[in-house]
Amino acid sequence: MITEQKQHVLAYLNKGLRYDGRKPLDYRNVTIEYGITKSAEGSARVRIGDTEVIAGVKMSVEKPYPDTPDKGNLMVNAELRPLASPKFETGPPGDQAIELARVVDRGIRESEAINVHDLVIKSGEMVWSVMIDIIPINDAGNLFDAAGLAALAALRDARMPGITALNKADYDNRTDKKLPLKHEPIPVTVLKVGNTLLVDPLSDEEDVVDARLTVCSTEDGSLAALQKGGEHPFTIEEIDQIIGIAQENAKMLRSKLAR
Amino acid sequence: MPYPKRFDGRKFDETRPIVAKVGVIPRADGSAMFKIGNTVAYAAVYGPRNLHPKFMQDPKTGILRCDYNMLPFSGHGERVRPGGGRRAREISMVTENALRPILDLREYPNTVVDVFIDLPQTDAGTRCAGITAAAMALADAGIEMKDMVAAVAVGNVQGSIIADLTYDEEQNKTETEGVADIPVAFMPNSGKVTLLQMDGKVGRAELKKALELGREVCKKIAEIQKAALRAKYMGESQ
Numbered sequence: 001m002i003t004e005q006k007q008h009v010l011a012y013l014n015k016g017l018r019y020d021g022r023k024p025l026d027y028r029n030v031t032i033e034y035g036i037t038k039s040a041e042g043s044a045r046v047r048i049g050d051t052e053v054i055a056g057v058k059m060s061v062e063k064p065y066p067d068t069p070d071k072g073n074l075m076v077n078a079e080l081r082p083l084a085s086p087k088f089e090t091g092p093p094g095d096q097a098i099e100l101a102r103v104v105d106r107g108i109r110e111s112e113a114i115n116v117h118d119l120v121i122k123s124g125e126m127v128w129s130v131m132i133d134i135i136p137i138n139d140a141g142n143l144f145d146a147a148g149l150a151a152l153a154a155l156r157d158a159r160m161p162g163i164t165a166l167n168k169a170d171y172d173n174r175t176d177k178k179l180p181l182k183h184e185p186i187p188v189t190v191l192k193v194g195n196t197l198l199v200d201p202l203s204d205e206e207d208v209v210d211a212r213l214t215v216c217s218t219e220d221g222s223l224a225a226l227q228k229g230g231e232h233p234f235t236i237e238e239i240d241q242i243i244g245i246a247q248e249n250a251k252m253l254r255s256k257l258a259r
Numbered sequence: 260m261p262y263p264k265r266f267d268g269r270k271f272d273e274t275r276p277i278v279a280k281v282g283v284i285p286r287a288d289g290s291a292m293f294k295i296g297n298t299v300a301y302a303a304v305y306g307p308r309n310l311h312p313k314f315m316q317d318p319k320t321g322i323l324r325c326d327y328n329m330l331p332f333s334g335h336g337e338r339v340r341p342g343g344g345r346r347a348r349e350i351s352m353v354t355e356n357a358l359r360p361i362l363d364l365r366e367y368p369n370t371v372v373d374v375f376i377d378l379p380q381t382d383a384g385t386r387c388a389g390i391t392a393a394a395m396a397l398a399d400a401g402i403e404m405k406d407m408v409a410a411v412a413v414g415n416v417q418g419s420i421i422a423d424l425t426y427d428e429e430q431n432k433t434e435t436e437g438v439a440d441i442p443v444a445f446m447p448n449s450g451k452v453t454l455l456q457m458d459g460k461v462g463r464a465e466l467k468k469a470l471e472l473g474r475e476v477c478k479k480i481a482e483i484q485k486a487a488l489r490a491k492y493m494g495e496s497q
Contacts, residue, residue, distance in 0.1 A: 037380035038297055040332035050285050054379055056332025079341050081328065083303040083375040085286050090326055092342060131338050133331040135377070137301060138284045171336045 006193075006208035013196045018205070020049070024198035027249060030256050032149065034157045041174065042158025046150040048200060050140035055132060055150035057158040057179075060169045061121065062129040072119020073129040076105035078136075078147060085139035085203075103187060103227045104134065104148045107216035111185040111224035114155065118180040126167060128160070130179070141202040144214045148187035149253055155179055156257065185224045186253050187216040188246035192232065197242065199249055213239065215246035219254060262417035266427050272472055274411065274423040277480070279391075279487035281399045289400025291487070293392035295423065297382035302392035304400040307370035315371075321364030325354040325374045327389050333381045335426055350386045357390045357444040357454035358397065361404045372402060383426040384412045387442050390454060395484050399491070408453055409480035410444035413473040415461045420468050422476045432459075441466070443473040447481035450474055 012018060022028070028049030037043045040056035062073060078101040082088040093101070108114060119128040132154060134147045160177040162170035191201045192211045201209070211230035217223050223243070228234065234242075269275070275296030284290035287303035294300075307321045315322070327350040329339050354376065364372060374396065376389035387410035394408040414424045417436040421428070424440060432438045437460030444454035452470065461469065 037299070037330075037332060039334055039380050043332065043379075052284075054330075056330065056379070058332050058338035060337060077331070077341065079331070081375060081377055082305070082326070082373065083284065083287070083301060083377050086305050086308070131331070133338075133341070135330055135379070137377075138286045140286060169337075 005204065009205060009208050010194045013194060013198070018198070019202055024196050025245065027200045027252065030149075030253060032153050032256050034153060034259060040154070041161060042154045042156070042179070044150050044153030044157055046146045046153060048142055048146050050138060051142055051146050052137040053134060053143065053146040053150045054137055055134045055147070055154040057154045058131045058133070059158070059161055060129045060131075061126055061163060061167055064120070064124060064127040069124035070120055071116040072127040074105070074109060074114055074116055074119075075129070075131045076101045076108065076134065076151060077131065078104070078134040081135060084136040088139070099227070099229075100143055100147055101134065103144060103214055103216070103225060104151050106225035107148055107185040107187055108151065108155070111183045111216070111218045113152070113181055113183040113185050113218075114179060115182060121163070139203060141206055142189060142200050144187050144189045145200065145253070148185070148216065149256075152184060152186065153257060155181055183218045184254055184257065185216050185218050186250040187214050187225070188249040188253070189214040190242040190245050192230070192234070192238070197238070197245065199245060213242050215243055217247050217250045221247045262419040262421070262431070265421065267425065271419055271421045272476065274476060274480070275425070277483050279395065279483050281395050281487045281491040287396070287400075289396040289398070289402070291392045291395035291399060293388050293395065295384060295388050296425065297380055298384050298388045299378060299380045300385065300388035300392040301377050301379070302389065302396040303375045304372060304393070304396045304402070305375075306372040306400075307364065307367035308373070310369060310371040316369040318368050319365065321367035321370040321372060323355050323359055323362060323364065323372050323374065325351045325358065325376065325393065327351045327354055327376045327386065328378070329381060329385065330377055330379050333378050335381070350389070353454055353456065354386060354390050354393065357410065358393060358408055360451075360453050361394070361406045361408055361446060362397070363403060363405065372397070383424055383429050384442070386454075387411050387444065390444050391480060391484065395487060398488055406446040406448045407481045407484055408444050408446055409477040409484060410442065410454055411473055411476045411480060412440055412442045413469045413476070414441055415439035415459070415465050415469060420465060420472055422472055439465075439469070441469050441473070443470065443477070445474050445477035447478045
């Protein structure tokens, strides 16, 4: 069945077309909404075509790990709730959810978008723990890009809670202080199907992927995280071409972050 | 000392502002969003579809399976750990029971109708919002229904019978006066109860009054559900 679907996708791509009429390097319409849930310290909704992903940031005051007394905690988690796709199942996160969360995590962590040293309240005693949860509401393809963008937007939206007398986060009294965000890492995923490179895949295209590369780049174009997926290999030339495509689209996506 | 005036100035029988939408998750067979005050529930329906594990299959009828889940950032205060716990399991079960009376799945033996309910933001009344959204999503999925189901929490706050409690109202007990939180679901046409839970303190007469209030409020909510369905299928504005 997959092979028939693949022939179909390929037949279209050979004509330079996709199921929804786009050309291979066209991105769907992207919108970002901020502050979509009041119970989070920061939140955002990203729509890429019919794909919808929400992300929320929760913060709490924790004791730092003994070996890193001068580092706060940053955690990215993705829950692929079966609400969003017939392919998702209930239960603990599977491979897909873990990969999704880890790729977004690496982009944010390695670009030092948030410097974990800035999350220290009192060295060795109290640090902020920043937890980002990513939840697809409708999976119509390209969750990597949508998740990365939603996580970043939720971080931009976040306001620090106060601290109570008992050194807990005071959720009823949020300050107007933002998180110290230094960079804007944005993942862009490029798919290879047959001989065609394409961006912003539909679910049907993801089903027949030969190889994919997610490239997370910051505002100056430098790369913070890479993740290759799929069973087929890439040539060095292809990778170089993909980096260029990703940097260009990251710029476009970054422009959508402005409120 | 009765609860003289509600924190948010509502009348005792008045719900918070409601927004209802159908078809919000295109990937699902049916879906809906129901917002009441600051509580938001999404519901997605998948099925009737193959049921695994196979031993759960019933050759006489399809089954209904509900899954209620508060998203990690949806709670008052600290992050809600994902994965669900005993509370979520129980609510999933009573949600199934609340919806089952309106369905007849005998035409779909060995299958399951899955209902997934996720809440991105909460301020009490979450199971009721979930059930109300799920009923709309079932209708959107084109599954035959004998009636609608609408749900609301009614309660007794310091002697006053009120509809659609907020988190602050649920917490508003004093040393002498308790708070009763009574989530109810009604089939609006038959007027019968499909969900009833209670915790707190309430007398027999007050309970009857609360249920009667619940029935009236659920009838109003059912009109909003129907309007949302009409808006999608008949292009009427709400």
